[in-house]
Amino acid sequence: MENDPASEVETRILPARRARSIPAGHxxxxxxxxxxxxxxxxxxxxxxxxxxxxxLLRTNVDVALSTSTASGKSLVYMVHIMRLLVNEAxxxxxxxxxxxxVFPLKALAQDQLLKIRDAVKELWRGTSKTAKKMVxxxxxxxxxxxxxxxxxxRDRIRKTSSxxxxxxxxxxxxxxxxxxxxxxxxxxRFVVVDESHIYKGMFGTHFAFVLRRLRHVCAxxxxxxxxxxxxxxxxxxxxxxxxxxxxxxELVSREFDGAPLGKRTFVIWxxxxxxxxxxxxxxxxxxxxxxxxxxxxxEHTNLRGICFVKSRVVGEVLxxxxxxxxxxxxxxxxxLEGSVQNYRAGYKAEERRKTERMLFANQLRVVIAxxxxxxxxxxxxxxxxxxxxxxxxxxSMWQQVGRSGRRTKPSLAILVATEVTxxxxxxxxxxxxxxxxxxxxxxxxxNQNIARNHLLCxxxxxxxxxxxxxxxxxxxxxxxxxxxxQEGLVSALKMSAVHTQWQPVESKHATExxxxxxxxxxxxxxxxxxxxxxxxxxxEEIIEEVxxxxxxxxxxxxxxxxxxxxxxxxxxxxxxxRRAVAIKPQVIRYYTExxxxxxxxxxxxTAEVWIGGRGSGGLLRFGTVSIAETTTHFYKMKxxxxxxxxxxxxxxxxxxxxxxxxQFETKATWLGFPMSLVTEFYAxxxxxxxxxxxxxxxxxxxxxxxxxxxxxxEIKACTVGMSGMTDGAAGLxxxxxxxxxxxxxxxxxxNLFDRxxxxxxxxxxxxxxxxxxxxxxxxxxxxxxxVLLRCACGPSRCPACCHxxxxxxxxxxxxxxxxCSSLCSSART
Numbered sequence: 001m002e003n004d005p006a007s008e009v010e011t012r013i014l015p016a017r018r019a020r021s022i023p024a025g026h027x028x029x030x031x032x033x034x035x036x037x038x039x040x041x042x043x044x045x046x047x048x049x050x051x052x053x054x055x056l057l058r059t060n061v062d063v064a065l066s067t068s069t070a071s072g073k074s075l076v077y078m079v080h081i082m083r084l085l086v087n088e089a090x091x092x093x094x095x096x097x098x099x100x101x102v103f104p105l106k107a108l109a110q111d112q113l114l115k116i117r118d119a120v121k122e123l124w125r126g127t128s129k130t131a132k133k134m135v136x137x138x139x140x141x142x143x144x145x146x147x148x149x150x151x152x153x154r155d156r157i158r159k160t161s162s163x164x165x166x167x168x169x170x171x172x173x174x175x176x177x178x179x180x181x182x183x184x185x186x187x188x189r190f191v192v193v194d195e196s197h198i199y200k201g202m203f204g205t206h207f208a209f210v211l212r213r214l215r216h217v218c219a220x221x222x223x224x225x226x227x228x229x230x231x232x233x234x235x236x237x238x239x240x241x242x243x244x245x246x247x248x249x250e251l252v253s254r255e256f257d258g259a260p261l262g263k264r265t266f267v268i269w270x271x272x273x274x275x276x277x278x279x280x281x282x283x284x285x286x287x288x289x290x291x292x293x294x295x296x297x298x299e300h301t302n303l304r305g306i307c308f309v310k311s312r313v314v315g316e317v318l319x320x321x322x323x324x325x326x327x328x329x330x331x332x333x334x335x336l337e338g339s340v341q342n343y344r345a346g347y348k349a350e351e352r353r354k355t356e357r358m359l360f361a362n363q364l365r366v367v368i369a370x371x372x373x374x375x376x377x378x379x380x381x382x383x384x385x386x387x388x389x390x391x392x393x394x395x396s397m398w399q400q401v402g403r404s405g406r407r408t409k410p411s412l413a414i415l416v417a418t419e420v421t422x423x424x425x426x427x428x429x430x431x432x433x434x435x436x437x438x439x440x441x442x443x444x445x446x447n448q449n450i451a452r453n454h455l456l457c458x459x460x461x462x463x464x465x466x467x468x469x470x471x472x473x474x475x476x477x478x479x480x481x482x483x484x485x486q487e488g489l490v491s492a493l494k495m496s497a498v499h500t501q502w503q504p505v506e507s508k509h510a511t512e513x514x515x516x517x518x519x520x521x522x523x524x525x526x527x528x529x530x531x532x533x534x535x536x537x538x539x540e541e542i543i544e545e546v547x548x549x550x551x552x553x554x555x556x557x558x559x560x561x562x563x564x565x566x567x568x569x570x571x572x573x574x575x576x577x578r579r580a581v582a583i584k585p586q587v588i589r590y591y592t593e594x595x596x597x598x599x600x601x602x603x604x605x606t607a608e609v610w611i612g613g614r615g616s617g618g619l620l621r622f623g624t625v626s627i628a629e630t631t632t633h634f635y636k637m638k639x640x641x642x643x644x645x646x647x648x649x650x651x652x653x654x655x656x657x658x659x660x661x662x663q664f665e666t667k668a669t670w671l672g673f674p675m676s677l678v679t680e681f682y683a684x685x686x687x688x689x690x691x692x693x694x695x696x697x698x699x700x701x702x703x704x705x706x707x708x709x710x711x712x713x714e715i716k717a718c719t720v721g722m723s724g725m726t727d728g729a730a731g732l733x734x735x736x737x738x739x740x741x742x743x744x745x746x747x748x749x750x751n752l753f754d755r756x757x758x759x760x761x762x763x764x765x766x767x768x769x770x771x772x773x774x775x776x777x778x779x780x781x782x783x784x785x786x787v788l789l790r791c792a793c794g795p796s797r798c799p800a801c802c803h804x805x806x807x808x809x810x811x812x813x814x815x816x817x818x819x820c821s822s823l824c825s826s827a828r829t
Contacts, residue, residue, distance in 0.1 A: 006272035007289065010430045014266055016408065020258035021045040027054050032123060033082045040122025043075070048258030050076050053228070058083075062227040062249040064196070066237035069402025071259035073230040077101065077192040078116060080228070081163060082123050084190055085140055088162075097189035099163045100225075102171060104198045104375065107352060109144045109165040111377045112194075116163060117142045146170045148349060158184055168199075168207045168524055171214065175461055176519035178217050186221035195375050196229040197237075197395065199244060200441040201714055201767040202450070206524040208244045208443055209454035212472040213461065215246065220462050232399050233438045240441040246472060262410045264401070266434065269293070270417040270427040284419045287314075290388050291321040293414060294366055297384065298326070298336050303412070304359075305384035307368045308400045312344050313591060314388065316562030319368050323565065339365035342564060345372050346544045351564070374399050384412040390422045392711040395438040421702035425787050442708065444768025445474060449665075452480055453522050459490050460515045464502045489515060526763070532578045534561060536568070543568055543582060549662075552631040553594045555580045556657045559634065560591045567591065575660060595633040595654065598718045600758065601626035601663070603670065611671075611777060611823055618671050618823050619752065622774040625668035625760050630661040667766030669774040670720065673753040677822055687815040690755055693719055695816030696784070697757045703783045704759065708772045713762065715769045720758045778824075785824050788817040 024034050027046055037043040046054065053065045053076045065073055081099055088096040101116075103109045120140050141161040143149075147170060149157070157164065158181055166174070174181055191214070193199075199207045211227075218224055229241045229249065238251040271284040290307070297303055309315040319342040326333045326340075341364050343355045352372075358364045359379040367373065374396065382404040391397050397415075405411020415433075417423035426433040445451070451473055458464055458472070469477045481502060484490045493501040504515040530548040532555045535541060543563055546555055554561055554570075561568040561582060568582035604624045611617035633654040678689050701717035708715070761767045773780060 008270040008272075008427065010268040010270075010427070012266045012268075012430060012434060014261075014264040014434075016263045016410075017261040019260040020048040022048065022051040027051045028079070028083065030083055030086050032086050033079065036082060036119065036122035036125070037079065040118065040125070046075075046079075047072055049073075049252050049256045050079075050258070052256055053252045054079060054083075056250050056252070057226070057228060060226055062229075062241075062245065062247055063252065064229045064231060064237050064241035064249045065252045066197075066231040066233065067252070067254055067257040068259065068261070069232060069399050070406040071257055074112065074115075074194070077194075077228055077230070078119050080190070081116065082119055085120065085123065085162065088189075096162065096187065098161075098184050098187045099190045099192075100171075100188055101163065101165045101192040101194065103165065103167055103194050105372070105377075106144075106146050106148060106167055106349070107356065107372075107377055108194065108375055109146060109167060110353070111356070113142065113144050113165055116165070120163070145174075168203075168210055172206075172210050172457075172524055173519055175210070175213050175217055176457060176516070178461055182221065185218055186223060188218055188223065188225045191225045191227050193227065193229045193244065195232070196241060196244060197231040197234045197441055198375070200240075200443060201710060201769065202444075202447075202761075202763040202765070203525050204244070204441065205443050205445060205447055205450050205767065206454070208246070208445060209450065209473075210524070211245050213454060213458050216458060216464075216468060216472060217461055232395060234395055234441045235438050236440045240443070243443050243445065260408050262405050262408045264405055264410070265412050266401075267412070267414045268417065268427055268430045268433070269414055270424075284417070286388065286416060286418045287318055287321055290318060290386065290416045291325050293386060293416065294318075294322050294340075294368075295325050295329070295333070298339065298365055299329070299333055303383035304362065304365050305367075305382045305386065305404055305412075306373060306379075306400075307366060307386040307388060308374065308391065309368060309370060309388045310391065312346060312370060313562055313593075315342055315344055315368050315370055316565070317591065318388065319565055322366075322368070336365070339363075341367050343367050343369040343373055345370065346546065347564070348542075371396065371400075373403070379403070381406060381409060382411075383409070384414070386414045386416065388416050389418040389420065390415065390426060390433075392422070392705050393439045394433075394436045395441075397433075398438070421699065421787055422706065425790065428790055439706075439708070442710075442768050442772055444766060444771065446476060447765050447768065448476075448480065449765025451477065452484070453518070455480055456484065456489065456515060457519045459484075459502050460504050460518060463493075465495075466500045466502075469502065530578060532573075532580055534568070534570070534580045534582055537571065537581050537583050546580075548578075551578070552596075552629070552659045552662060556594070556631060556634065556659045558592065558655055558657070559594075560588060562591055573659075590636040590638045592634045593637055594631040594657070595635065597630045597632045598716070599628040599630070599661075600718075600720050601628055603668070607774065609774075609777075611781070617677070618673055620669065620671050620774060620777050622667070622669045622771060624665060625670075625758070626663070626665050627760060628661045628663045631657050631659045633657055664764035666761045666764055667768075667770045668758055668760035669770045669777075670759070671757040671777075673756070673819075675753060677819075678753050680822065681815075681818055684818065689753065689815070689819075690719075692815035692819045693753075693755050693757060696819055699784050699787065699816060699820070700757060700759060700780065703787060704769070704773055704780060706783060707776050707780045708769050710767075710769050714767060715759060715773075716762050717757065717759045719755050721755055781820060781823050785817070785820045788820055 022045065024037055024044055024046055028034050049065065049067050050072055053063055056063045057080045065076060067073060084097060084099065103112070120142055142163040143157045143161045144165045145154070145157050146166055178185055215224060227245050229244065231237050231241070233254060234240060237253060238249060241249045269289065271286050271289040273284055294307055309318060319340065322340055323337055326336055341355050341358065343352060355367060356377060356379060359367055385401050385404045387397065387400055391400055401413045417427040455473060455477065469481065481490065485492060488505055490502050491505050493503060495501055526547055526549050532546045532548065532551040534543045534546060534555065536543055544561065555573055557570055557573055559570045561570060566584055567588045568584055569588065570580050570582050573580045605621040606623040608619060608621040610619055633656055635654065681689050681692065697717050697719050701712065704715055705712055759770055759773055761770045
C-alpha cells in the first residue's frame with residue numbers, strides 16, 4: 001500500500017466466537033411457525049438471546065433486547081409477529097390484533113418490509129387449507145406508512161393492514177389524528193421499537209413523549225400494547241428502555257448474546273504529520289491516506305465494504321479524491337470508478353434506495369457513507385469497514401464495525417485517525433479503545449420545552465387527568481399545566497376535590513395554529529420543521545433539501561454544495577420562500593466552510609457548585625442561556641499540491657455572508673475561575689490566562705462526547721466575557737448581551753476572572769447533555785487532563801488537544817494543562 005512510511009499502524013486480532021443456540025421447537029409451541037421458519041427461512045435454531053427474548057414475550061411483558069450488531073435481533077420480532085398472527089387468526093376479523101413496528105429511518109422500514117412480508121407469506125403457505133377455512137384466515141396485509149406513502153393507499157392501510165411499519169415522525173402525526181386510526185389503535189397489541197439506542201438526546205426525549213402519548217391514546221380505547229425494544233450496545237439498556245416507554249422492562253443483555261462472530265482484524269492507522277503551509281499547525285494527511293487505503297482495497301482485493309465519514313462534506317471530498325486517484329493510475333484502475341458510490345442524508349430517496357440495492361446486489365465495492373448507513377439496513381455480506389475518524393462514541397464505533405463480517409465471516413476494520421483529540425488519544429492507547437465500555441444513552445425528560453409541546457398534543461388528542469399527567473410526564477407537569485391554563489390554551493375541569501380533567505380551550509375560529517394542529521408545528525429531530533430547497537438554475541431541478549439548522553452553513557450566497565461528486569455554487573437565496581438557486585461551474589477546486597459567531601444574549605443560573613473549596617477551584621454553574629448564532633463569513637477550502645502530495649487547506653481570506661441569525665434558548669453549563677486561581681497561574685506561567693481558557697474550551701468540547709456518549713455536533717462551546725455577572729446564589733440571572741466572540745475586559749466580576757468556558761446544548765430547549773456535564777464535571781476534567789498529559793505535542797498549537805483550526809487565538813498546551821491540573825487538584829481536596 002502506498003502510504004507514508006511515517007504513518008503509525010497498530011493491529012489487533014479479535015478472536016472468533018462460537019454460536020450458542022437452542023432448537024426452535026423447544027422455544028415455540030406453534031407447529032405452523034416452526035414450519036414456516038424452516039421451509040421459508042431455513043431456520044431450525046435460535047441463538048440463546050433470541051430464545052430468551054421470545055420466551056419473555058410469550059408471557060406478555062415488555063422486553064428490551066440489547067446485543068451486538070448483526071446478532072439477529074430483528075428475527076425476534078418477526079417470529080413473535082408470526083406467533084401473534086397465528087393466535088389472532090382464530091378470532092373474528094374485527095377482533096384481531098394489530099402490530100406496529102417503529103424504525104428510526106424510512107429506509108429501515110422499507111428494508112424490513114419485504115422480509116416481514118416473506119415471513120408472513122411462508123406462514124400463510126404453511127397453514128393447511130382446512131385450517132384456513134375453519135378460522136377464515138384472510139391474506140395478512142403488511143405495509144409501510146410514512147411520508148412517502150401514496151395518498152390513495154393510506155385509507156386502505158389504516159383499515160386493513162395487520163402490521164404497519166413506520167417511523168417516530170409519522171407516529172407523532174398519526175397520534176394527532178388518532179380518530180382516523182381508531183380501528184388500528186383500538187386493536188394494537190404489540191409495538192416494536194427497533195434501534196432503540198438511537199433515541200437519545202433531543203430526538204430521544206421527543207420520542208419518549210411520543211411513546212407516552214401512544215400508550216395513553218391506546219388506553220382510551222381500552223387496550224395497552226406490549227413493547228419490544230431492540231438496542232445496540234449501550235451501558236444502560238434497561239434504564240434507557242424504561243425511560244423511553246415509561247414502564248418497567250425485562251432485559252436480555254449482551255452476556256446472553258449467542259450469535260457467532262468471525263475473526264476480526266482491527267487496525268488503527270495514524271497518518272504521518274506534515275506541515276501544510278507556513279504558520280499553520282502540523283496536520284495529518286488523513287484524506288489522502290484514507291483514499292489510498294480504499295484504492296488499494298479496490299485494486300488489489302475482491303473485498304467489499306463501507307467507509308464511514310463524520311460529515312457530508314468530508315464524504316463528498318473523499319469520494320472525489322478516490323475517483324481522481326483511480327484515474328491517475330491508468331485505465332485498469334479507472335475502470336473501477338463505477339464501483340464506488342457516496343451515500344448520505346440529503347440525497348433524494350430514490351438515489352439512496354438505488355445505492356442500497358446496488359450494494360446488496362454486489363454491484364458496488366465501496367460505499368462512502370455518513371452514519372446514515374450505521375443502522376441495520378441490509379446491504380449484504382461486507383468484508384471491511386473503514387472509519388475516517390473516531391465516530392464520537394464507542395457504541396457508534398462497534399455499530400459501524402459490525403456492518404462487516406456478519407456471522408462467522410472474517411472481517412477487517414480500519415480506523416484512520418484524524419488530528420482531533422479523541423482520535424489521537426485512542427491512537428496512542430489502542431487497547432484502551434478496544435476495551436472501553438459503551439456509553440450511556442441519555443434522555444432529558446425534565447426538558448420543559450419538549451414536554452410542553454407533547455403535553456399540548458396529548459390534551460388535544462384526549463382529555464387528561466392529573467394522575468395520568470403525573471404518571472406520563474412526571475410531577476413537574478403540574479407547573480406546566482398551570483402555565484398553559486394561564487395562557488388560555490387549556491382549561492381545568494374539576495371532577496371532584498381530588499380529580500381534575502384537563503381539556504383544550506376551543507378556539508372560535510379554527511386555524512392552522514389551533515391546538516388540534518399543534519403536532520404539525522414542530523419536528524422531533526430539530527427545533528423547526530422548515531427546510532431550504534436548493535434548485536439548479538435553468539432546469540429548476542431540486543438538487544437537495546436542507547434543514548433549517550444546516551441552511552446557514554450550506555445555503556448562503558457563495559457556498560459550495562457538494563452533491564454526488566458534483567460541486568454546485570449557490571448564487572442566490574430567498575429566505576421568504578426558503579429557496580436557494582445554484583449553478584454547476586465547469587471547474588471549482590474548493591469547497592466552503594462557514595465562520596460562526598456566537599453571541600450570548602443572557603444567562604440564568606439555577607444550580608452551582610465549586611470544584612474544590614469555595615474560591616480556590618472553579619465555579620461551575622448550570623442554567624438557561626439565550627444564544628444567537630450567525631454565519632458571518634466563510635472560508636474557501638482549497639485543493640493544494642505540494643511536492644507531489646495532495647491535500648486540502650483553507651484560504652485565510654474571509655468572505656462575508658448575509659444570513660439571518662438563529663436565536664434560541666437552551667441549557668448550558670459554564671465554568672468560572674476565581675482570581676486566586678488566576679494569580680496562582682501567573683506565578684508559574686508566562687502565557688496569558690485568557691489564552692489558557694480558550695484552549696481549555698476547545699479541549700472540553702472535544703472530550704465531553706466520551707463522557708456523555710454524544711456527537712460533538714450535539715453540544716457547543718465558546719468563551720464568554722462575564723462582565724456584569726453577579727457572584728451570588730444560584731438563580732441570579734446574568735446581564736444580557738454578553739458577546740462570546742468579543743475580547744473580555746480585565747475588570748472581571750467580584751472575585752471571578754472576566755472570561756468563562758460556556759458549554760451549551762446545540763438544540764432549542766436543551767438535550768440534557770449540558771446537565772450531564774454539570775453532574776460529571778470531575779470525570780470530564782480528569783479525562784481532559786489525561787489528554788493533555790499524554791499528548792506528545794510541543795508547547796502550543798496542537799490540534800490533538802487544545803487547538804481548534806482557525807481559532808481566534810493560538811492556545812498554548814502548557815497554559816491549558818496548568819489550568820486543568822489546578823482544577824483537578826482542587827477537586828480532590
